[in-house]
Amino acid sequence: MSLAAQASSSGTGTRHTPAGAAVTAPNTDELELPWVEKYRPLVLDEVMGNEETVARLKVIARDGNMPNLIMSGAPGIGKTTSIMCLANALLGSAVKEAVLELNASDDRGIDVVRNRIKMFAQKKVTLPPGRHKIVILDEADSMTAGAQQALRRTMELYSSTTRFALACNTSNKVIEPIQSRCAILRFARLSDTQVLSRVRTVAQRESVPMTPAGLEAVVFCADGDLRLAINHLQAAASAASGMVDAEQVFKVCDVPHPAQVSAIVQNCAMGHVDRALDAITALTKAGYASLDVVTTLFRVVKNAPTQAPAAATGGANAAAALVLPEYLKLEFAKLIGLAHMRILEGVSSNVQLAGLVARMARVVVPPEKFVV
Ligand SMILES: Nc1ncnc2c1ncn2[C@@H]1O[C@H](COP(=O)(O)OP(=O)(O)OP(=O)(O)O)[C@@H](O)[C@H]1O
Ligand SMILES: [Mg+2]
Numbered sequence: 001m002s003l004a005a006q007a008s009s010s011g012t013g014t015r016h017t018p019a020g021a022a023v024t025a026p027n028t029d030e031l032e033l034p035w036v037e038k039y040r041p042l043v044l045d046e047v048m049g050n051e052e053t054v055a056r057l058k059v060i061a062r063d064g065n066m067p068n069l070i071m072s073g074a075p076g077i078g079k080t081t082s083i084m085c086l087a088n089a090l091l092g093s094a095v096k097e098a099v100l101e102l103n104a105s106d107d108r109g110i111d112v113v114r115n116r117i118k119m120f121a122q123k124k125v126t127l128p129p130g131r132h133k134i135v136i137l138d139e140a141d142s143m144t145a146g147a148q149q150a151l152r153r154t155m156e157l158y159s160s161t162t163r164f165a166l167a168c169n170t171s172n173k174v175i176e177p178i179q180s181r182c183a184i185l186r187f188a189r190l191s192d193t194q195v196l197s198r199v200r201t202v203a204q205r206e207s208v209p210m211t212p213a214g215l216e217a218v219v220f221c222a223d224g225d226l227r228l229a230i231n232h233l234q235a236a237a238s239a240a241s242g243m244v245d246a247e248q249v250f251k252v253c254d255v256p257h258p259a260q261v262s263a264i265v266q267n268c269a270m271g272h273v274d275r276a277l278d279a280i281t282a283l284t285k286a287g288y289a290s291l292d293v294v295t296t297l298f299r300v301v302k303n304a305p306t307q308a309p310a311a312a313t314g315g316a317n318a319a320a321a322l323v324l325p326e327y328l329k330l331e332f333a334k335l336i337g338l339a340h341m342r343i344l345e346g347v348s349s350n351v352q353l354a355g356l357v358a359r360m361a362r363v364v365v366p367p368e369k370f371v372v
Contacts, residue, residue: 034231034234035202035206035230035231035233035234036227036230036231036234039198039202039205039230040081040084041078041081041085042084042085042088043085043088043089044057044058044061044082044085044086044089046085047078047081047082047085048078048190048194048195048197048198048226049077049078049188049190049191049194050077050078050187050188050190053071053082053185053186053187054082056185057082057085057086057185060086060090061085061086061089061090064090064128064130064131064132065130065132066086066090066132066134066163066165067163067182067183068155068159068163068164068165068166068181068182068183069083069163069164069165069166069182069183069184069185070140070165070166070167070168070171070174070178070179070182070183070184070185071083071165071166071167071168071185071186071187072167072168072169072170072171072184072185072186072187073169073186073187073188073189074169074187074189074224074225075169075225075227076225076226076227076228077187077188077189077190077224077225077226077227078187078190078226079167079187080138080167082187083136083138083165083167084136086165087099087134087136087165090131090132090134091127091131091134092128094125094126094127094128094131097125098125098127098131098133098134099133099134099135099136100116100117100120100133100134100135100136101136101138102116102117102135102136102137102138103137103138103139104138104139104142108137108142108143108144108147109144109146109147110144110146110147110149110150112147113147113150113151113154114150117135117151117154118154118158120133120135120162121133121135121154121157121158121161121162122158132161132162132163133161133162133163134162134163134164134165135162135163135164135165136164136165136166136167137164137165137166137167138167139167139168139169140166140167140168140173140174141168141169141170141171141173141174142173145175148174148175148178149175149177151164151178152177152178152181155178155181156181164182166178166182171184171186189223189224189225190224190225190226191224192219192220192224194226195218195219195222195224195225195226195229196215196216196219198226198229198230199215199218199219199222199226199229199230199233200215202230202233203215203233203237203244206237208233208237208244209242209243209244210243210244210245211243211244211245211246213245213246214236214243214244214245214246214248214249216246217245217246217249217250217253217258218232218233218236218249220258220299220303221249221250221253221255223299232249232252232253235252236248236249236251236252239251239252254288254292255288255292255295255296256283256286256288256292256293256296258296258299258300260279260282260283261283261293261296261297261300262300262304262321262322263279264276264279264280264283264297264357265297265300265301265304265322265324265332265360266321266322267279267361268332268357268360268361268363268364269324269328269360269364270364271361271364271365272361273357273358273361273362276357276360276361277354277357277358280293280353280354280357281350281354284350284353289348290343290348290349290350290352290353291340291343291344291348293353294336294339294340294343294353294356295340297336297356298333298336298337298340300322301324301329301332301333301336302329302333304322304323304324304329305322305323305324306323306324306325306326306329307323308323328363328364331360331363332360332363335356335359335360335363336356336360339352339353339355339356
């Protein structure tokens with residue numbers, strides 16, 4: 001079933017995701033909270049996606065004896081949430097006393113490891129048998145190497161009473177000796193279906209009137225980052241006077257409309273370089289950053305079907321009209337990737353985007369035309 005079809009088939013008023021996970025009921029005291037916090041899962045059952053990793057965490061939560069853990073993965077996919085859920089499940093009401101959470105906003109130099117973490121590890125807390133105190137080091141990749149070195153022996157010395165859970169975006173920024181002391185759990189980006197399911201549930205709980213195309217636009221812009229998706233949903237809902245539709249979402253996400261971008265790709269696929277150049281110039285004149293344009297180009301190409309769909313999806317998918325044969329998708333993805341790299345290196349001029357479009361259009365021009 002396409003995302004559009006799933007979006008439109010949603011019932012109203014349900015409090016459960018398709019996976020059966022109940023969403024935290026909004027508490028009247030928390031009405032001012034941003035939705036990402038209001039709907040932050042409190043138990044592991046509510047965490048979307050990464051089923052294998054979450055299943056491992058559930059086993060740890062059931063059996064106790066948590067090993068030192070490193071959770072690594074992209075932003076906004078549930079690492080901090082999962083650690084918090086695990087700590088809640090393991091320690092219950094003792095969580096306040098028995099958990100020390102330090103994130104990148106805290107000073108985490110070598111002194112903190114020497115003093116605060118050691119003091120916490122030595123502190124006496126009465127816990128149920130088989131449970132340990134937990135030190136949560138969020139955004140551990142931003143800890144200095146010195147502080148990480150100081151952690152090595154601490155981790156071992158206090159292992160009978162204290163366990164460590166580290167969360168980071170890239171595990172290779174955590175020094176190897178720490179990696180070797182921990183079980184590494186990798187979190188993958190969430191699939192579009194998982195993001196859609198959660199966003200739809202939040203929209204229903206908040207009574208946000210949305211068109212299926214609007215929902216799909218939120219999912220498209222988030223690219224697997226659930227935090228971003230929920231934030232976009234809230235921004236679009238507060239900006240819209242009535243129905244939240246795709247236009248509204250693309251406006252608050254500040255990315256080029258995929259319909260415009262897919263028209264550029266379509267023109268390239270037909271060798272109409274002039275039209276494609278005009279359209280890409282219009283985008284840069286409208287003020288979109290080159291990086292946003294190439295990332296949207298890539299998503300449009302990635303999502304384009306290789307064959308025309310048997311039944312139309314009702315126009316909910318903005319890029320639905322675009323059909324690219326496999327070889328064109330491969331070529332376009334390669335060229336967009338190279339341009340993306342150059343833009344990240346700092347060459348983000350209009351010429352860069354125009355060059356990309358020209359190279360994409362060139363793919364479909366027969367080679368003999370270039371012979372002079
Ligand atoms: N897998 C998920 N299931 C349910 N909600 C999620 C999930 N991932 C993210 N969220 C939502 O996004 C918010 C942020 O998630 P979280 O803090 O766990 O991200 P993170 O992976 O730690 O990101 P970062 O690397 O930026 O710290 C949560 O409050 C929650 O609302
Ligand atoms: Mg986090």
